[in-house]
Amino acid sequence: MKIFENPIEPPSIVKGWIDNKENHGSGIEVPVFYPGNGKQVSVLVEDTADDVEKAIASARKTFDTTSWAKLSVEKRIEILESCRQVILDNIDELALLECLGTGLILREIKGFHIQRAAYNFRFFAQYISQAHGERYDNTDGYLTLVNREPAGVVGLIAPWNAPMALATMKIAAAIAFGNCAILKPSEQTPFSLIKLANLLKDVLPEGVLNLVNGRGPVTGSSLVSNPGVDRISFTGGTVTGRQVMMDAGKQLTPCTMELGGKSANIVFASADYQRALDGALIGIFSNNGQQCLAGSRILVEEKIFDQFVEEFVQRTKKIVVGDPLHNETEIGPIASKQHMERILSFAEGVQKDGDKLLVGGKRLAEQKDGYFIEPTAVMASSNNSRVCQEEIFGPFASFISFKSEEEAISIANDTEFGLVSYVWSDHMPTILNVSESMRSGVVWVNTPMMRELRAPFGGYHNSGVGREGGYSCEQFYTEEKTISIPKTPLNLKKFGDK
Numbered sequence: 053m054k055i056f057e058n059p060i061e062p063p064s065i066v067k068g069w070i071d072n073k074e075n076h077g078s079g080i081e082v083p084v085f086y087p088g089n090g091k092q093v094s095v096l097v098e099d100t101a102d103d104v105e106k107a108i109a110s111a112r113k114t115f116d117t118t119s120w121a122k123l124s125v126e127k128r129i130e131i132l133e134s135c136r137q138v139i140l141d142n143i144d145e146l147a148l149l150e151c152l153g154t155g156l157i158l159r160e161i162k163g164f165h166i167q168r169a170a171y172n173f174r175f176f177a178q179y180i181s182q183a184h185g186e187r188y189d190n191t192d193g194y195l196t197l198v199n200r201e202p203a204g205v206v207g208l209i210a211p212w213n214a215p216m217a218l219a220t221m222k223i224a225a226a227i228a229f230g231n232c233a234i235l236k237p238s239e240q241t242p243f244s245l246i247k248l249a250n251l252l253k254d255v256l257p258e259g260v261l262n263l264v265n266g267r268g269p270v271t272g273s274s275l276v277s278n279p280g281v282d283r284i285s286f287t288g289g290t291v292t293g294r295q296v297m298m299d300a301g302k303q304l305t306p307c308t309m310e311l312g313g314k315s316a317n318i319v320f321a322s323a324d325y326q327r328a329l330d331g332a333l334i335g336i337f338s339n340n341g342q343q344c345l346a347g348s349r350i351l352v353e354e355k356i357f358d359q360f361v362e363e364f365v366q367r368t369k370k371i372v373v374g375d376p377l378h379n380e381t382e383i384g385p386i387a388s389k390q391h392m393e394r395i396l397s398f399a400e401g402v403q404k405d406g407d408k409l410l411v412g413g414k415r416l417a418e419q420k421d422g423y424f425i426e427p428t429a430v431m432a433s434s435n436n437s438r439v440c441q442e443e444i445f446g447p448f449a450s451f452i453s454f455k456s457e458e459e460a461i462s463i464a465n466d467t468e469f470g471l472v473s474y475v476w477s478d479h480m481p482t483i484l485n486v487s488e489s490m491r492s493g494v495v496w497v498n499t500p501m502m503r504e505l506r507a508p509f510g511g512y513h514n515s516g517v518g519r520e521g522g523y524s525c526e527q528f529y530t531e532e533k534t535i536s537i538p539k540t541p542l543n544l545k546k547f548g549d550k
């Protein structure tokens with residue numbers, strides 16, 4: 053039996069972060085595991101409602117009583133650039149800690165996740181250097197200015213599948229627009245983000261970025277339910293998102309919700325076949341298969357269906373699943389035992405639903421203690437199958453064939469989700485018709501995935517509420533204020549002067 057080594061010596065205990073100091077939470081100790089070997093590597097001290105209250109009070113004090121919210125744009129850009137530099141200076145350690153929590157492939161963490169985390173700060177530094185306000189003159193002699201002011205204290209709730217890349221999008225946006233933030237990482241993957249908070253203490257004033265640790269229903273819901281929080285930015289599952297929105301709704305706290313997906317990857321016979329095949333594999337197996345934007349329902353035109361599926365299966369059999377630290381590894385472990393078992397339960401259920409297992413579906417025995425599974429593909433009996441309707445969130449593809457453009461559109465849109473869609477075709481009328489017909493927040497044409505940070509990202513239906521991206525974040529993290537001033541003293545009506 054092969055036990056994979058921990059990527060880095062784990063911290064023995066993970067604590068929260070308030071006022072640029074460690075905060076020993078008052079809750080229970082929650083075990084944290086390394087997905088590569090299934091061993092408990094650390095404990096996280098859970099922050100209770102009292103700790104969350106303390107984090108909010110610290111953020112509020114900084115927001116209300118210091119110059120933070122009113123810094124000049126030049127100073128704020130300097131701070132955002134320094135955050136970026138701190139991340140790049142510590143890329144190796146942050147990457148190993150991210151790997152320890154998530155089991156993501158180290159090569160990809162270094163090459164993408166940490167780079168994106170650093171770039172998120174640069175992106176918002178550049179964005180605020182160009183942001184503009186509104187000004188209206190009117191014939192009654194008034195000048196009206198529209199200010200965008202920081203929203204205040206914001207709660208940021210992150211998932212486990214890409215902690216650094218996703219949480220820094222929220223942190224960078226929140227501080228770029230002058231807010232004080234409280235981050236709650238996933239209790240499964242606390243290591244890289246608590247390290248980041250520690251590293252940023254020389255750049256960010258006390259109370260600008262606090263961090264609370266713990267399980268969702270304890271720490272997360274304390275943050276969401278606290279009336280001292282002015283915004284909640286949530287990324288996670290749809291079921292959790294619904295609960296978070298209900299809890300936030302009691303205080304009328306505005307939320308953005310980046311939720312789950314079951315995205316259609318539509319391959320037409322008119323596509324560049326080889327690129328579409330490569331793209332379909334990337335779309336479902338990147339990030340250990342655990343990504344909201346996965347192209348998990350692969351719809352292929354009947355004319356090329358058999359050949360496409362056969363070649364997809366042959367390529368899938370050759371994918372290297374293994375140690376996330378090894379350079380040749382293509383898929384690492386699933387993030388937790390519970391999640392691995394859930395994914396495998398879909399494979400076990402295929403026959404019952406009338407679907408057919410094409411490849412994979414089992415845990416990898418030779419790496420028994422780690423959470424490794426075979427990359428999996430299933431031929432669905434119809435789009436009504438469980439494997440086509442539920443988000444599996446793993447290296448698990450479902451195939452369906454279609455005969456016409458109309459049928460492809462109808463199958464693709466027949467889902468409770470609407471995060472992204474992929475279209476593969478070299479026929480422009482098809483590209484345009486399908487892209488415009490997709491009920492999803494993003495459509496990627498002839499490419500597996502591409503995130504333009506200036507553009508909105510988010511979902512229709514149960515995939516989300518609101519968007520992330522340059523202008524979308526500016527709208528969310530600020531309050532608008534209209535100020536009207538007469539340019540010269542105006543003749544006012546005189547009440548009681550008769």
Ligand code: NAD
Binds near residue numbers: 515
């Ligand atoms: P999750 O919903 O279980 O947890 C997300 C976060 O919410 C965690 O920090 C968790 O502790 C917290 N949480 C749980 N219950 C809570 C509650 N009642 N109140 C407040 N916080 C609570 O999601 P996950 O399993 O960590 O992540 C996977 C999910 O995230 C998938 O569905 C995936 O599609 C989605 N996701 C979406 C996007 C996107 O941009 N749309 C990106 C990444 C992941």
